Amino acid sequence: MTTPPTTPAPGRSVVDLPKAHLHLHFTGSMRVSTVREMAESHGMRLPRAFTTQWPPQLSGTDERGWFRFQRLYDAARACVRSEADMRRIVREAAEDDAAEGSRWLELQVDPTSYAPFVGGITPAIEIVLDEARAASAATGTQVAVVVAASRMRHPFEARTLARLAARHAGEGAGTVVGFGLSNDERRGLTSEFAPAFRIAAQAGLASVPHAGELLGADHVHVALDHLLPDRLGHGVRSAEDPAVLRRVVDEQVTLEVCPASNVALGVYPTLSDVPLRQLLDAGARVALGADDPLLFGSRLADQYTSARLDQGMDDAALAQLARGSVEGSLAPTAVKRELLEQVDAWLEGPGSLPV
Template identity: 35%
Template structure:
């Protein structure tokens, strides 16, 4: 069964540069005289074949965003798209390293994104927050530099800190100091784990980074004791099924463990990761999972509730979002 538009949605795991619609990338590339023909086909789709070429396409497309107003346009475009699919809340991963490569200061990068998010919110009422990420394969010094930048330039919409990049590079112990600094500064924390790395990667993130949320985390399913731990400790998984299938972590959606994890009491959420690269959207994630595993509108609303409860936002915002969700649930019950 497809998710009705009335199901309010929430997203916790989306890389903002990876959410850039090909049409917007092409438009800015033309404006700046950049050549993106190697990563965009004639039908407005990104070209890549494996994880390495995906990263290359991602970096090439990201490079067309050069000014705060470019980033404002990107954020506004994405949050409007989310709202059009029924989302009431979205968190985006922001990459200070990408901003630096574009010659932007961290502050102007964040201000540009915030401007776009506010414009979308004014028209659609969608709430948004940002999670600054350090890149694992750049090493611990680089990741600590990102944390210091975030703490030194506070912004009300930057409420979290995370770790992304190549999961096979650098043990979580190397990043324990950065995460301690982030937590002490009051930032919510999350880390990518259990996507290309197995259950050990998930355990190490929990042990050394002390996170209550994990990006992906699905390969925990390979270890029964770890699944029980996730459920017992209320660890929330930011699950990205379409991304996992596109990148070959699972061969088909019906083999994806999200339903199994949920049945075992693990808290799961639905997310799009890098939507246009993987031919998905948040709405498509909800509808395809609902169809594959026969989730009712109430099941989907419960997943949205998990996301809102785990969101890196203030309690007043969270309570407002839960009220919106409650009214939708009453509508679903009345159907």
């Protein structure tokens, strides 16, 4: 276990630090109060992990632990049963990100689960995109969408979702900007999803699959070979193999590191053990993400606070992480330029007590 670093002196507010948020799941973005209200409105009973024992105690290190995580996620997802529910999730995700200094959000969604309640996968993604445009205008945080297939389903379904994503591909808020692959990375063969990613790439969508959290650096290598990622969801375990980490750096793959998720799922014992500094020192571009705040009990600003308190990072290092999030985002060039200027202004401004 690594030795916890010395806590740095108080610095600028991490909430005021302009940043992009590149790893946030649709259902997992929900406030716990929202899932409770949705369950009540639909006459559904929630597990105690969402009522009296929140946030839940989780582990993903074995099949049993992952099953509990997935069961809780499915319970929350089952509460989303209408267009109004879907719009509320998008709007609240934008509001919460705006409150934490996120100026660009890429919300990841698999429309399959919500399709039965709104007339199919096409209406489902159109609802999300329409509300993303409205929420962007209302909050000032621009919301784009990543369509994600699931490893738990047949690769043919991934191709269907890739074609759907391609039809809505665009640039800027309220468009689909990337194609992902989520869920338990120990399931399915990564190579079998490559045709779906080729469909997405032909439409100009970025490749943003999950890899390198529950499985090690060898799976990062496999994902790099078969899915040609622009970013990796997590990818944190590339630190375990210098050759793989060099490849991540050389191929300019952004790593969406989610420290709270890593610890909650048992990948690392403590927040100070997440190899964030090792990745940065190797030259990797890192974007911090909250992953599933509903399940892990922490949001985006908490990840920056952890970098400061658990990793001993000063304001310059936090600004580097914010720049990594912007540079690794799929935001239009003009938006990136403006956000990077705002990050520089944050760092050049007077220090204040952290938030």
